[in-house]
Structure formats: C-alpha cells, structure tokens
Amino acid sequence: MLLAITGAAGFVGRAVVRHIEAQQPGVDLLLADRELAGFDAHETLEGDLSDPAIIAALTAPRIDAVLHLAALPGGATEREPATSRAINLGVPLALIEAMRGRRLVIAGSIAVFGGALPDQMDDATVPTPASVYGTHKRMVELAFADAVRRGAVSGLALRLPGIVARPAAAGGFGSAFLSDIFHSALAGTPLRVPVAADATSWLMSVRCCATNLIVAALGERTAQDAVTLPALRVTIGDLVAELARHGDVSGIRFEEIPATRAMFGSYPDLATPRADTLGFRHDVSLAELVEAVLADL
CATH class of the missing domain: 3.40.50.720 (NAD(P)-binding Rossmann-like Domain)
Structure with a gap:
C-alpha cells in the first residue's frame, strides 16, 4: 500500500x-x-x-x-x-x-x-x-x-x-497555551494561562x-x-494539578481573557457514539494523557 x-x-x-x-x-x-x-x-x-x-x-x-x-x-x-x-x-x-x-x-x-x-x-x-x-x-x-x-x-x-503538546510557543495557534502548560511544568518556567482554572477543553x-x-x-x-473524535474533557486546573506530579507548576498563573475562554475553555460534555463504533478512542484518563504527552516531549 x-x-x-x-x-x-x-x-x-x-x-x-x-x-x-x-x-x-x-x-x-x-x-x-x-x-x-x-x-x-x-x-x-x-x-x-x-x-x-x-x-x-x-x-x-x-x-x-x-x-x-x-x-x-x-x-x-x-x-x-x-x-x-x-x-x-x-x-x-x-x-x-x-x-x-x-x-x-x-x-x-x-x-x-x-x-x-x-x-x-x-x-x-x-x-x-x-x-x-x-x-x-x-x-x-x-x-x-x-x-x-x-x-x-x-x-x-x-x-x-485540541492535540497536545505542540512545540513550545507554537505560532498561529490560539490554543497554544494548552501545550505551553506542559512545557512550563517540565521546565519550571513562568506561564500566564489566558483562562481560569475551571475552564474546560477537549x-x-x-x-x-x-x-x-x-x-x-x-x-x-x-x-x-x-x-x-472522542476526547477527554479536562478542566485546566485539573491538568495543572496532574502536571504537578511530574514537574514544577509554581510559575503558572491563571489570568483569564474572556474571548480565549469562549473559544478554547468552555467545552461541555461530549458523546461520540459514531466515532466509538468506528474504532476511534481517547486517552482514557487525564493521568494517561499526561504520561503519554510527557513521554513524547
């Protein structure tokens, strides 16, 4: 083929x-x-x-x-x-x-x-x-x-x-902060996250x-x-808390920008029966998603 x-x-x-x-x-x-x-x-x-x-x-x-x-x-x-x-x-x-x-x-x-x-x-x-x-x-x-x-x-x-974690400071992506959180936690560097801790993303x-x-x-x-496709619905605060088990998140601050919250931080519960029937899968749990991402960085 x-x-x-x-x-x-x-x-x-x-x-x-x-x-x-x-x-x-x-x-x-x-x-x-x-x-x-x-x-x-x-x-x-x-x-x-x-x-x-x-x-x-x-x-x-x-x-x-x-x-x-x-x-x-x-x-x-x-x-x-x-x-x-x-x-x-x-x-x-x-x-x-x-x-x-x-x-x-x-x-x-x-x-x-x-x-x-x-x-x-x-x-x-x-x-x-x-x-x-x-x-x-x-x-x-x-x-x-x-x-x-x-x-x-x-x-x-x-x-x-949202696919994570893209290279640090990925240009052109409004959702780049979702990947930058991983890089910040690993490097222990400061990061201003443009949504609140209770914001949700897929x-x-x-x-x-x-x-x-x-x-x-x-x-x-x-x-x-x-x-x-199926995805994990994740609160950004839970993501940071999970990353704290693997790195230093002390420099991460939540400074919400309403427009960013509206576009990338307000995702509701998701059901994908068609994708499930076709054999597509998500990462099972937040812990497994984080481990998979960190293993590839």
Whole structure:
C-alpha cells in the first residue's frame, strides 16, 4: 500500500510517520510538505500544496490513499483569510476532486462548532462556525460529504480536538497555551494561562491522535458526514494539578481573557457514539494523557 501524507513535517504528521514506521512497516509512504528533512527512508515531495502539479502527484493512480493533515493554523487565518481560503479550503477541495473514488482522510477540527456551545454535545450537534478557520473547515466537510454521495471519494473527514503538546510557543495557534502548560511544568518556567482554572477543553495526546488517524487512513470505513473524535474533557486546573506530579507548576498563573475562554475553555460534555463504533478512542484518563504527552516531549 502507498499512503500519501500532506503536512508530514508538522507536529501531527511526524507523529503519524513515527507510528506507521513502528507499527505498519509494510506501508509505503509518500510524504509531502513545503520543506522536508529527516525522512530519508521515505519518498518525499516538497512544494506548495496549492500547486496543481503537487496535487496531481499526490493523487496519481499509484497512490492508494491520502491522509491530509496540512493546514494554516486557526489563529493565523483571522489575519490572513485569503491564505486560509487557498490552503484550508482550496487544497482539500482539489484533493477531493482528484481522488476518483479512492480513499481520502481529512483532518478537520472542532472549530466548526464555534464558541457558543450547548450544555451537552453529541453527533447530532449542528456546527455553527465562528471563525475563518472553522468556516473553511466546515465548507470542506460539506464538499467531502457531497463527494461521498457522488462516489467521487471514499474515506472520512475527522474533527480533531485540541492535540497536545505542540512545540513550545507554537505560532498561529490560539490554543497554544494548552501545550505551553506542559512545557512550563517540565521546565519550571513562568506561564500566564489566558483562562481560569475551571475552564474546560477537549484534549487528546498526539500519540492517541496519530493512532486514530492511522486507523482511519488504513481502514476501509467510509462516512458521509464528518466524525467528531472522542476526547477527554479536562478542566485546566485539573491538568495543572496532574502536571504537578511530574514537574514544577509554581510559575503558572491563571489570568483569564474572556474571548480565549469562549473559544478554547468552555467545552461541555461530549458523546461520540459514531466515532466509538468506528474504532476511534481517547486517552482514557487525564493521568494517561499526561504520561503519554510527557513521554513524547
């Protein structure tokens, strides 16, 4: 099998490659990104994904499936909506139309739900995006669903929760503080957290995320509607308390910014029966999530 992965040099992409190398050595990879280094064991494709020649190479007849991870981060999209339209909308639309019935897995986002959320969320919750990033992700979901209906593509569009822990001070991510908490605890450095201790987020370790994406990419299930992945609902205060068992959190201070709380710290209980049936999993417990994240830092 030949699997193409876009955004392979990114945080999640590198985790997926590592896990495939360790768990699925029989899978051949074509890795695509603007710049690629350290992937000598695999075929690579460097360039701008908005280039039609790159799309053609990623969807050539020899490609069995595509895992699309590349995206412009949410924070950056508000400053650069035109760039978001090209990368977060134009590229996945081009991939969808070029697959000719083959398997495509698209990494989407819970940003499609916006900031005003109900008290309980499940598979019936209607997306109401409230950002450029969320709107473009929702538009891709609709296009993917229509392509599945037409038989133009098979596979899944997945809504990812907050994935931790990204590299320290990850640029362009409004939710970067969720990862910075881990780095601060390990290094014992000061950190101002822009939400209160009782703020709640949906989190998943990058290790668990990679496992779920591989299940999707190498599996056979197809769903017309986007699938919200299971996640742990975590209060930020509980996260800091758990990290105190592994590091120094004395420098962490909560200084809430209401807009940040609304976007990244007000997530309700979540039920994901569709994802559960499809074999997707969360990190089981906060303790296990923290241990998984720290093991990869």
